[in-house]
Amino acid sequence: MSLSRLNISGFRNITEAKLALSDGLNLIYGENGSGKTSILEAIFFLGMGRSFRSHLSQRVINTEQDNLTLFAEKQDDVLPCKIGLRRFRNGDIDVKINGDNIKRLSTLAETLPIQVITPESFSLLFEGPKSRRQFIDWGAFHCDSTFHQAWANTRRILKQRNQLLRNQSSYSNILFWDKELVRYAEQVTDIRNQYVDSLNALLKGIIGEFLPQVDIKVSFTRGWDSKTEYLQLLENQYPRDLASGYTSSGPHKADLRLRVGNLPVQDALSRGQLKLLVCALRIAQGMLLKQQLNKHSIYLVDDLPSELDAKHRQLLLKQLTATGAQIFVTAIDPSAIVDSLSSPPNRTFHVEQGKITVIE
Incomplete structure (x- = not known):
């Protein structure tokens, strides 16, 4: 294409x-x-x-x-x-x-x-999780036809839940929305997790070409404690969410972690190495799209x-x-x-x- x-x-x-x-x-x-x-x-x-x-x-x-x-x-x-x-x-x-x-x-x-690599692409590594979520979601959107609607439903329910929190609603009034949120959040998280797993298989080889002397680990974090069921966590965190008027944990907090040993990559790599890492991420993403859907990206x-x-x-x-x-x-x-x-x-x-x- x-x-x-x-x-x-x-x-x-x-x-x-x-x-x-x-x-x-x-x-x-x-x-x-x-x-x-x-x-x-x-x-x-x-x-x-x-x-x-x-x-x-x-x-x-x-x-x-x-x-x-x-x-x-x-x-x-x-x-x-x-x-x-x-x-x-x-x-x-x-x-x-x-x-x-x-x-x-x-x-x-x-x-x-489209895959874009610009001087501003460093935001993927230096800014908060939002840029990295968008990176994951680009691939999830293209590789799974159900993702777009599931993520739209998740954001709609989060907006409704946050409004109820700001209105100081009781948890019994929020519980219905929490059950809906859990349903879509788990769907979104499963798609994201599968996508990152598939991406990693390609990414390791490209990073090995670009940065052969550096051992970079890439992992997905879903946005809430992996040891706790999301519905239970939402109930447990209700008092804190009520005080802030905002849902503190969930798929809207998901992230892609990139580390060298115990250090974030932005603390361990030079500017040139970081640019190569961003390029490796984008190239791997385009290659995975070609592999899964036989569709080329434009770089x-x-x-x-x-x-x-x-x-x-x-x-x-x-x-x-x-x-x-x-x-x-x-x-x-x-x-x-x-x-x-x-x-x-x-x-x-x-x-x-x-x-x-x-x-x-």
Whole structure:
């Protein structure tokens, strides 16, 4: 699966662009602020309905326009697929796939699986559990069709339970919701746990290639004491939850733990090693999707050369190209990528002040 064509209109500093893409490695280079990252962001926006750089989608609309428009043609083993998205300043969004209106953005994510590696990807390791839960849930969503609804039900019930706690409701009034919460929480947790187990089988080999001298342990924690039944725990913690107005334990607290010995990886590894670890996680996730569903991810790698020496740039690009997936890589200096490849990029683009030129 790959994008053969990408049209961008009114997206950040890109007023208008029509790109013919390669299904292999697409190199995008230019100075800082030229707009090269915006191309990756546009592809991500087309697959997720949002940006990976800002929570405010209005900010990505060109200042001189009222909306942004993105269009792509996707090629796969069956039939070509046309995806279109238009986002307005008032927050409205129109999405079409093969001419049909799409109401749920999750349909976009299902149609266009995307792995993004940016300088901000370190949040996966440095910030709280939310980023790591989202990482797990990306895979759970794609690999198990029941996950999306089960997790939506879990969040809906948690919201209801928290409102009852804030209203100082008695536990007898909360018990009904707790039983429902347990049912969906266990379903969500089982899917997450199975996914992490499957991911680990691939991840060990990739980490071994990237960081052969480091023994990294990756494990899943479900969000509550593994020795206590969840329903019993909810009852036991009711007084504390009542005081805080918030459910303190559950699948909304799940996490992915990455450790070297007894230390969290962020305390044990250098910045370059941490970047390689994030890349290993993303590559393994894409490989597992291919293995389980025979579906390729699209890899978006922003500023690949940063914090990596020539040896590790070469190693990372080798692992990425070995996936057989479509790859988009940005760099300030194209030689930092070209010199790390055994053959030239399949397609090269130069970006300057929002203008994109194909380099033959």
